[in-house]
Structures are given as structure tokens and as C-alpha cells.
Amino acid sequence: MKRNRSKRPATPESSMDSLGARIPAAQRLQFAAISEKRVKPQLAVHIDDIAVDKLSGAMKAKLAKCRKEGKFGWDSPLQCSGERLAGLLGESLVKGDPVDIANFAAMLHSRGISHQVIAEQALHAMLRGSRLQHLLRITQGDELRRAVRGMTAMLVNDEWAEHVSKDPDAMALEAAITELHNDLAEANEILAEDAKTITGDRG
Template sequence: MSGQTQPETALQALAEKLRTDAIAIFGEGLADRDIIEWFYAALLAAPAQPAAQQHPDGEAVDRFAVAMKAKLAKSREKGRHGWQMGSAAYLSSLLYHHMYKGDPLDVANLAMMLHQNGQAIELPQEARRDQGFNKSSEVQRLRETLEFYARGDHLLLADPDAWDTCSGEAENWLHDDEGTASVEDGSLAKAALAASTGQEVKP
């Protein structure tokens, strides 16, 4: 019916059913018929209650769920099924590798499978190896930075004699004769490296 919204159409369908049921129960008597027609008219005239406004987060989840279902349907067409029987290790490995493929729908669907199976994400062996490598590389870069300062390579002073310690200040801080700048001489980096390796860094 053109010009009608879905709530109005649903309301009219409900009114029609109530009207038919009431006539079946009370019969075709004039008094009963008048009451039924009045009820039918009043029900149709009642304004439809607007649906509760959904938060944008909920709307986004609904749209994403539609896209997830479509992606799952395509996977089923390719013969992929049985995730309910997949182990946490297997599904987690798939999730990890799909992260690098860049499609958030694949990652979301695999996360859904783990969630619905009551499983937690298990970091695959290759992920733990990569994580260890990255941690090792980061530690090495930090060590090299500390060694740079411990050797005093940051002290590019045009006139070293113009820099000295100042009475009442920490001895590892050098100040210029003009009193316009200060710089740490690398003692902090030396102490950090000595505590970590037990070895002193030579300038």
C-alpha cells in the first residue's frame, strides 16, 4: 500500500486480525458489530509508537554483522564449514594470518567463531617467535642509544673548555660559561648499561 510506513502496515494487519477474531467470537449482532467497528477504527487511528532510537554503535554493529554474514555465505559456497569443531589453536592461527591479509571481515568472523566456541585466542608459535624477535630488536636499539650517550657522542661542543660543572649542581651536568645551556655528560646512560650488563662503556 503506497504511502504507508512499515509500522502502519503492521498495525493495520493486526487490526484486521482482531476484527476478524472478534466477529468470530461475538457474532454478527448489530450491537456487537458496532463495538467491533468502533474498536477497529480506534485502533487504526492510534498513532504508531516510534521505534527506540538506536545508538550509532549499535547501528554500526548491525551493518557489520550483515557484511560478516555475506562473507560467511561466500565461504560456504566454496565448501568451507565446520568451524564449530575447530580447535582454538587452529582458529587462532587462521586469525593471525588473516590479520596480514587486511580484510577486517575475515578477522571478525574468526573472532566470532572463537567466541561462539567459548575459546580464547591462542598466540600461534610463529607469532610468539615474531614477538620475541621484535622485543630483541627493540632492546638492541635501546642499548645502542644508551651507548651513544655513554660514550659522550652527543657532546658536540665547539669549545669544551667553555663547559664545566657548577657549584651546588650534580657533577654529571655541564653548564656553559654564559649560563645559557646545560647538558648531561652521559653518566646516566653509563650507569644504566653497567647495571644491565655489568660492563663499563669506554668513551
């Protein structure tokens, strides 16, 4: 008749960790080589992957914002043609926002639009955008020059009066001149009162 042998509970002295601490280094290496559980070395994240992950996060955030604003339909040829998407890519290049550029590039890539269509339509949009930006700068410059000429003429004729200009630089200049004009008028009033006090003229 077999005796029932009770299993002794594992103690710190009999654990695998304590056993590994007592066996020679050569045997530990041998055990590690035949072990089923291999420890894989952690590979360093490449800077390329970091840049892509950072950009993709910004892209998703921008697309989510656009969806909240009611913008959609880029994936439907009936609502947005490939030519239109390529044109938007060209316009975003002129504006210089890399997140917008990447989003339109992702849409074009997802739709499988040919490189030739993208190149042609994006180039046309870039040229249109460049011309419009140039005309806008000329128009803004003309507005500023007209406003400055008008202010100069009023100051020369000593007939300063506030007028509203749409150009922000002209508005800032107008505000500065108005402040100086008011300060000068206040200073003249103080000098006139002091002069009356000195001469005793209360008239």
C-alpha cells in the first residue's frame, strides 16, 4: 500500500529565483538558451515613425474639427471629384499648412487618384492662388497708401478728423495720430489756463 506523501509548499529557498542565484553563470546561460520564454530586445523607435505619428495625430484632430463644422463628402466621387481634391491640395500648398496638405494627400491616396491628375490640378490651383495672393497684397498696399496720403493732407492743412480705413495698418496709424492730436489739444488748453493765471486775465 502506497503512502500519501504531502507536497511541501514552495519556500523562498526552493524557488526558481533562489535556485538561479545559486547555480553557476554558465548553467544559467544554458537554461536561458533552452527556455521557451525568450525576452525580445526592445527596438528603438525611429525618428521617421515619430514624425509620422505626430503628423497623423494632428491630421485626425483637424479632420474631427472639420466634421463638427459640417464638412464631409471627400470620399464620394459624386460630391467631390478627384480633380477638386487635387485643386484643394494645390490651394493648401499655397497657404502653407502642412496638416491640410497631408489630409488632402491622404484623401487623394485613399481615392487612388492618378498622379497625373493630381499634378495638373494642383499646379493650376497653386498658380491661381499665387496670383490671387499677389493681387490681394497689391490691393492692400494701395489701400494703405491712399489712407496715409489722406492723413498727411489733413495734418498739413491742420484739419485732422478721424476717418475709418479698412486697412489694419492704416487704422493703427490713425489711432496713434488721433491720440497724439488729443494730447496736444489738452496740453494747449493747460498752457492757455496757466497763461491766464499768470497775467491775471480771468475773462
